[in-house]
Amino acid sequence: MTRFIRRYAAFARIAIAQARRERAELYGRAAFFVVILGVFSSLWRAAADAGLPVAAEPRSLVWYLAATEWIVLSAPPIHLDIQEAIRRGDVVYQLGRPVSYVIAEFASALGLLAFRAPLLGLAAFLCAYAFTGWIPPLGALAIVVPFGLAAAALLTALFLWTGLLAFWLQDVSPVYWLGQKLMFILGGLMLPLTVYPEIVRRIAALTPFPVVLGEPASFLLKDAMVTPGALVRNLAIWCCMTALALGWIFRRARVALTINGG
């Protein structure tokens, strides 16, 4: 077991080292918080001032959005790396090693996540505070952070699943974009799912998206969507299902494997 952990921790470590040298994208993502939270904090304040019904107190909503965006932006776009490795044929090296390709890729992605999440979390915190002048109760933040990290890890696994489709598809970006749009709606990226119509909420409950976004972030609202215990259960269920889906798709990919250049 120790050997197993040491082996895959090495992938995480080298991914962190690489991420430290590729910081430009991270700065871009951090800057994105300024724009998105600036726009939405103004929007919700204006909506509240105009007497329009808003899902929750505007400042809570800004923090909710900061949390969901933090989760989305922290998850590394691993599907692009996998697609590129398959296109270039570099995947032959990874497939020929005495390690699980899927676990190695996931470990690398977790390394990237471990590097990005603290920096983006800090950016989210500072921006949300700057636009609201308010900090949610520390107890709520203490719940959101670990659940947010777990949710980002699950989202990373979903990106990994998308990336594995590159064994069949030339370009996985249509699948990614479709998944992302569904996640934004069914996960409750900008507004909590409680304000959505019943039918949407029912459909959303059949997907992993609320577990990834809305449920962890909802602890920043007055009324959380779930209890911490329920969220632990939901995360565990979706993690197991994603792991099974990853194993299944990778076994099929190995059989269907053709590699560029022979």
Added chain:
Amino acid sequence: MQPAVELNEVSKSFRVRRARSGGASARVRELFRARTETVLAVDRLSFSIAPGERVAFIGPNGAGKSTTLKVLAGILRPDAGEVRVLGLVPSRQRHALAFQIGTVFGQRSQLWYQLPPRDTFELLGRVYDLDRRSHAQRIAMLTAVFELGSLVDTPVRHLSLGERMRCEIVASLLHSPHILFLDEPTIGLDVSAKAVIRELLRTESERERVTLLLTSHDTGDMERVCTRVIVIHGGRLLWDGPIGALRRGYLKTKRVTLWSDAEHLELAMPGVRVLASGSYRTELEVALDITPLGRVIDAAVRVAPIRDMAIDDAPLDDVIRALYANADNRSGAS
């Protein structure tokens, strides 16, 4: 002695997508039902390689070389036939086999692009469960042998192709593999970088008794690194034997260069082709099965006094070209 590599009637095919010809309706049909075609990349291929042998594995583009290497490395599964590498079945025992083989793919990279090669070397130490101290010694030794010096601490993106390739080979040798599969390791390299890589491969193979199976389109790689050549075409075995035998045995021609007192040496004989003539130097290609070499020399001496001469086998490039052309003709005829 157990062979290092053994293939017996191995076949591997791929289904590839083919675009439908036709207008808009064909394109719409394509969206719902793609037209696929089965391409036979390797066709009942058999050969074996003894431990420590250095074998060139050549063939024209699309001949099935890279596919065969990937089957041997356990990356691809054969459709039919038996494969054994170091006594293991690659498709079923890939994990165990991976500890004993190394792979170098000339057009791919295993090094982390933004990081120095040393970081990838350290990662590979973990991947192959190498003892930390002996791994550090191995890195130091290979770094010295491959003359990497400070390159090992330079980010990969700053390395030249030749420097990167030396690092790629070191990365593949770190776990002391018994077999090294190399897929076009000198592709894109300049003449001196190629020479360095060839020399290193040959000496490393001799020093550590590593079996080499090398694909390349460069005859220099074969001649300077390998002792045996396996030629495939259309996925099938075309030739298997020592490189010298291929040179001498397949194309029965010799290159004869004569330096004489005559500025142009006129020799009209059956089976003799003048390749170049002028400045008291004449280069001939002699088909030995039509005219023996002795008769050509006798005839040349009768035309003008000969001051010097050189007799060489046909260049390996010509031999291989002729081999491919014959195979093309045969497959065209059938």
